[in-house]
Structure formats: structure tokens, C-alpha cells
Amino acid sequence: MARPTSKTNEPRYDVLWPLSRKAVERKDAANRVPDLNGKVVAELWDVIFRGEEIYPLVREYIKKRFPGVKFVNYNEFGNFHGAREHEVSATIPDTLRAYKVDAAIVGIGA
Amino acid sequence: MVEKLGIPTASIIGSGFLKQAEVIKKGLGVPLAIGVYPGAPMVDSAAELKRKVEEVLAPDLLRALTGEAPTADETVAEPQAGEVILSGTFDEIQEHFHRQLWTDGLPIVPPTRERVDAFLAFTDRKPEDSVRILPQEGREASMLSIAINGVMSGCRPEYMPVLIAIIEAMADPLYRVEDSGSTPGWEPVVIVSGPIIKELDLNFGQGMMRVGRQANTSIGRFVRMYLRNICGFRIPPGAGDKGSIGQSFLVAMAEDEDSARALGWPTYGQDRGFAAGENVVTLHSVVAITSPMYSGGDQAATHVQQWTDIIGGSFTYWAHTGFKTGLWSPLIVASPSIAGVIAKEWTKDQVRQYLYENMKVTAERATHYARMTSTPTFSFENLVKDGILPPDYTASNDPQRLVNVIIDPKMVEILVAGDPGRNQSRAYMSNHVQGPPTSRRVVLPKKWQQLLAEKK
Numbered sequence: 001m002a003r004p005t006s007k008t009n010e011p012r013y014d015v016l017w018p019l020s021r022k023a024v025e026r027k028d029a030a031n032r033v034p035d036l037n038g039k040v041v042a043e044l045w046d047v048i049f050r051g052e053e054i055y056p057l058v059r060e061y062i063k064k065r066f067p068g069v070k071f072v073n074y075n076e077f078g079n080f081h082g083a084r085e086h087e088v089s090a091t092i093p094d095t096l097r098a099y100k101v102d103a104a105i106v107g108i109g110a
Numbered sequence: 111m112v113e114k115l116g117i118p119t120a121s122i123i124g125s126g127f128l129k130q131a132e133v134i135k136k137g138l139g140v141p142l143a144i145g146v147y148p149g150a151p152m153v154d155s156a157a158e159l160k161r162k163v164e165e166v167l168a169p170d171l172l173r174a175l176t177g178e179a180p181t182a183d184e185t186v187a188e189p190q191a192g193e194v195i196l197s198g199t200f201d202e203i204q205e206h207f208h209r210q211l212w213t214d215g216l217p218i219v220p221p222t223r224e225r226v227d228a229f230l231a232f233t234d235r236k237p238e239d240s241v242r243i244l245p246q247e248g249r250e251a252s253m254l255s256i257a258i259n260g261v262m263s264g265c266r267p268e269y270m271p272v273l274i275a276i277i278e279a280m281a282d283p284l285y286r287v288e289d290s291g292s293t294p295g296w297e298p299v300v301i302v303s304g305p306i307i308k309e310l311d312l313n314f315g316q317g318m319m320r321v322g323r324q325a326n327t328s329i330g331r332f333v334r335m336y337l338r339n340i341c342g343f344r345i346p347p348g349a350g351d352k353g354s355i356g357q358s359f360l361v362a363m364a365e366d367e368d369s370a371r372a373l374g375w376p377t378y379g380q381d382r383g384f385a386a387g388e389n390v391v392t393l394h395s396v397v398a399i400t401s402p403m404y405s406g407g408d409q410a411a412t413h414v415q416q417w418t419d420i421i422g423g424s425f426t427y428w429a430h431t432g433f434k435t436g437l438w439s440p441l442i443v444a445s446p447s448i449a450g451v452i453a454k455e456w457t458k459d460q461v462r463q464y465l466y467e468n469m470k471v472t473a474e475r476a477t478h479y480a481r482m483t484s485t486p487t488f489s490f491e492n493l494v495k496d497g498i499l500p501p502d503y504t505a506s507n508d509p510q511r512l513v514n515v516i517i518d519p520k521m522v523e524i525l526v527a528g529d530p531g532r533n534q535s536r537a538y539m540s541n542h543v544q545g546p547p548t549s550r551r552v553v554l555p556k557k558w559q560q561l562l563a564e565k566k
Contacts, residue, residue, distance in 0.1 A: 013220040014197045017189040018212050018262060018339050020240075020255035024139035024248035029179040030118045036176060044112070048484040050151045054122065054163055061168035083435040083498045083543065086283065093115055103175045104112045107122025108147070109131060 032103075037068030039102040044092070045074035046081035049108040058105065072099045113140050120145050120174035122167065129349035130291065133342050137248040141182045143174035152484060192237065192254055194223070207262075211348045214334055214359070218262040229257035232270035234555045241274075242281035245288035246350060247342035251277050255340050263332040268565050269310060269325065271558075273332055275391035275550040276300055280336075282548050285393060289544040291343040294431075295353025296397040296541040298333050300362040301441075301525065303379030304389035306552055309562060312364035316529040318443075319361055319536075326361040333393075334359035360396060363527065369446035370526040373453035378525045381458070382549040389552035394441055394523075395545025400424040400537045405448060410455035413448050414464050421537045422469040422515055429471070429515045430480040431542040434488065436498040439540040439547055440465075440516070441523040446530040462519035469516055474509035523547060 033039055041062070045051040051074070059071050077095055078088040096104070113119040123131050125148045135142040147167045151159060174180075189195050196206055203220050207213045219225065230237055230253060237254040244251045253274065260273045280287050280298070290298075302312055313323035321327045337343045343351035365378045371386075379390045401424070405416035421440055432438025444452070452461060473490055480488035490513070493499040503513050516522060528534060540546055555561060 010199050012197055012199055013203055013222050014194045015203055016221045016223060016226060016258055017191070017193050017195045018207070018221060018255075018258050019188070020250045020252050020340055021191050022188065022248050023240075023243045023250050024137060026139040026182060026185075027114055028182065029141045029143065030113055030116045032118045032174075032176055032179050034176050041175070042112075042117075047487060049124070050159065050486055051122075052487050053156070053159060054147070054151070054167070057160060057163040058168045058171055061164060062172055065172065083437070083496075085286075085543070092112070096112065096115065096117060101117055104117050104119045105122065105145075105171055105175075106112060106119055107145075108151070109121065109123045109127045 036062065036066035036103070039066075040070045040072060040100055042072045042077065042096055042099065042101040042104040043074040044077050044080055044104060044106045046108060047079040048081075051108050054108065055105075072101060111138055111140060113142070114138070118175055118179070119143065120171040122147060122171070124151065125149060127352060130352045133350035134246050136183065137246040137342065139248065141180035143180045145170035145174055191250075191252065192226075211344050212339055213262070214331065214338060216331075219264055221258045221261045225261045226254070226257045228267040229260050229265075229270045230254070232267050232555055232561060233274060233553075235274070241278050244281060244341050246291070247340070249340050249342075251281055251340060256336070259335045259339055260332055263335045264324070264328040265332055266310075266324065266328070266565065268562055269329055271389075271552045271554050272300075272302060272306065272310065272329060272391055275552045276329070276333060276393060277336065278550040279391060279393040279548040282550075284546065285548040286544050287337075287341060290337055290341060291351040291353065292541070292544060293352050293354045294397050294541055295356030296395040296545060297357050297360050298337075298393050298545055299360040299396050299538065300329055300333060301378060301392040301394060302329075302362055302364045302390075303367070303377060303382070303384070303392070304552065305387060306389040307364040307367065312362065314364040314366045314527045316531070318363065318527055321361055323361075326364070330359050330361035357396075363443070363525065365525050366446055366527045366530070369449070369530065373446075373449055373526065375449070375453050375458055375524075375526065378523070381523065382547070384549070384551065389554070390549050391552055392547050392549040393545065394439070394538070394547045395541040396441075396538045397541035398425060398428055398539040403535045403537065404533055405535070406533055408451055410452040411464070413452055414456070414461055415468070417442060417535065417537070418465055418468045421465070422471075424537070425539045426469070426471045426475075426515050427479050428539060430476050430483065430488065432517060433476060433490070433493060433499060433503075434480065434485065435543040436493075436517060437521065437546055438517065438542045439521045439523055441525065441538040441540070441547075442535060443525050443527050443537070444535045445528040445533060446526055447533055448535055449526045458524050459519070461524060462522040465522055466514060466516045466519040469514065470512040471515050472510050473503075473513050476513065477509075
């Protein structure tokens, strides 16, 4: 376990790496959507940090540049970080498919 | 994770949370496209918020959806699990581990093969057996990793069955270990039940929450070490732990089960649904602690009313987070002397019911607290409508109506422990659905008694 060093007579220790294997399945990012006209953008919100003010402003900003974009309001998905986080998260893929979503905005981590 | 479904996604992140996002991104294994909100939205004026969204956040989000797709970070090669990564003196090892952010700031016990094997002898499971892939770095919660971090924390090998049960509780999805780095800076406390309390010499009496007794102290330290090393919750210069102020690790708790039984009350382990005599570990978040609660007299109601006043005074503010999620738990550590007075008249359920009925806050105050913290849209009406809170929270629309601070009497937890020679109790508040009380049976190795005898 410990070997004395020749110079100081202090033991030396061979120590193990204290972390464990990362088991993360890596995935590339999805292709982006250069033209949002005619596309559907989903809003997902964890109902904190003034999203009720931020999302409408973001919506307005994007609509000015892509008037043909459609938004699916965050209320359609529910709070993905609240009391029913696991239940809501489980329904999100189906809701995204149901609305034929092309892109999503998720927040708010602050 | 929406991006993993093949849908281009842009995430809104406050500028103070970018390091946290980096850690999460690596754990998810998918590149993140981010729109940054500069600063903290909760303190900006409406005009300032509008300016920041229009000038910074919205353009970022638009670029993230329409521009170049974000690219993955290059994979960094890591050692193999159990690999010897350094041979050095005690000081050299401390220095290396500190530099790598593999310690909690205190010196660690060098995790040598021999020491780690001594821990692994206290489980019948294989070193590579993994409880779960744990957030937020996506690492395996292997027996080997538990043993190594147990060694480093100063545990004794015979604590290994308790350490495994802790990580099994931590790995329960309902415990939400991924929220361990949230800004309230909550800390888990371990509560040990069963005969193993005495077998491992845990302190359940005077000074039970002080550092000083090896089992309590090193097991508590292990939890924080594991959260740092395997889950990746590190404060600066690391990342991943966003506790704004935070708190230090809590030493493990244990119940004075002899006293609890003598009073005729079920033990804490029985309250958690286990049979008397079973060894159990419960992991429980702690976001706030009351002052010491002194109470006197020979009437149950006098003591429990005192608890109501002090727990209400300490925890009512943060209870709004429980209202939002439908769950929070006060854990009361009752001195055997006080529990003895109460138990002559009341069951534990009667204590719970009294606290539930008598701890109140006005709807207006609770709403104000929620709006100050993070949720300007907080509304009891919506929470009741969504079935998160029971209907009595909207019994009227008077903002000055009193609502229960405790959502359900069953959420009150009571542990008999502490100084039997003093009339003091203390209460610990969980952080709503983050780290709710989560229990696991402690599985002993087949040769437990023999192994234990060899260590003593």
C-alpha cells in the first residue's frame, strides 16, 4: 500500500482514480432551420424567472423577422420542472409530434 | 431533452448559469445552443428586461435556431475505473487531488488498492456493479466508486453497506439528485435506522450533529464527496454546483431507538415503512434549520405549540416552494426528554395533526414570498386547479385568509434523538421536491458479523 521513499523515508501511495466511467450516449445537434416561415416553434417553460414577460418579447422579435412562423404556447406543454416534472416530461415528445414542431425554445435556467 | 429528439432547440440561460449549463451539456451528451439573458431577470426593471431580451437574448435564440448547429466538445480521454493514476507522498497526493477538484477542500485519505479492497469486502456485489448512471456528469454509480470515495472521506470499511444504501437512495429518480446544485444550496442529511446504528457506533445523543464521531462525520462527508466527484457538483473554480451561498456537509443522523421504543412511539425507520429491526438509510434534503427549540412543562400541547411557533417562524417563508410543488417535509429531531412528555398523551400522528392545523400563513404573504423568489405568476388558484394543492387553499378569495403551512400531516417527520438531559429539539426543512425523504434498506454482506468482528 505505501512504500518508503529513499530520500525522506516518507511513504509513497499508489492511488486510484476517484471518478467513475462516463456512460453518456453522445448525439449530434439536430439540423437548424434557416427559414422559420411556415415552421412551428414550441415554447417550453419551467414557470419561473419572468418567462411570462420574456417569451412574448422573444415571440415578437422572431415574428418580425419571420412573419410566417407559428408558436406553440408553453401552456400546451405544462411545467416541465414542477410538481409533475416526470409526468410532463414523458408527454413532451408526443405533444411535440402532435403539433408537428420544427424547433423549440426551452427555459429558463437562471 | 428536445434536441435529442432531433428537434433544433435553443435554451434560455442566465449569464450566471453558463458554467452550470456546460456541465449539464456534457452529461447529456448533446451540444446545447444557448440564448443568454445577461444578469438576473428577477431584479431587472420591466424596461431593462425588455432591452436585454431584444438586444441580447432574442437575437441569440434566433441564431441558435437558424444558424450553424452547435458542435460537440471533443471527448477527453479519462483513466479506466480503478486505474492507479498517481504514485506519490501524502502531500503530493493531496496537492494533485486538490488541483483536480477531487476533494472537498480537506485532506483525503489516499485511496490505495488495499484500502479500497477492504471496503469492497463489505459487499457481496461486484466492484463494477452500477446502481445507475447519475446526473449530472453521466457517471456510473459503481460499487468501486462508492468504495473509493468512502476511503477518501475517512469512512471505515464496515460503513460500506450504509454508503451503498445512500447512493441507492440518491439514485432514485424521485430524489432528483440532478437538482443538488440548485441555487438554494440545500444539503442532504443521512438518517440511519436499525441495529446498525450501534454496530457502527453512530452518535444519536448529545452533540449528535457535531463533527467528532467517526461514523456520523465521515458518512456525512462521503455524501458531499460523492456529489462532487461522481455527480459533478463543484463550486468555483469548478462548476455544476450553483448553490448561491450553500452550506457545509451535515454529519449523519441516527435515532435513539431505545428511547423511541420505550415511549411507545414507532421508530423513524418504521415511520418510513420498514419493519422494526431493519437497517435503513434515509436521505433527506435540508435547506433550512430552526434555532434550537427549547420547550418546558409536563403537557404535550405546551411543547408542540412551541414547535409550531418556532418551525412556523423559521420555515413559513420557504414553504411557498412546497406549495408550488405540493410537497415539503419538516423533520423534527425531538429530545428524548421532550418526546417523553408528549408521548404520554399523544401519538406521533396527533403531533402531526396539531402542527398541520395550527401553523398558518396568509395567502397574501405566501404569494408575496413566491413572487419575490422566482415565480411572479404564483397563484393558489392555479395550484388548486391543477390538483397540486388541496381545495382548502382557495376556500375563499380573501388575500388575508389563513392557509396551512404544512400541506399534509403525513409530511411531518419525527425522530427521537439528541440530548436526553436537556429540553431541546430542532427541525430541518426539506427543499420541496428536491431531495424528499428517500429510504433504502441496508443490505449486509453474508459474512457481516464475521467481517465486523474482524474490524473491531
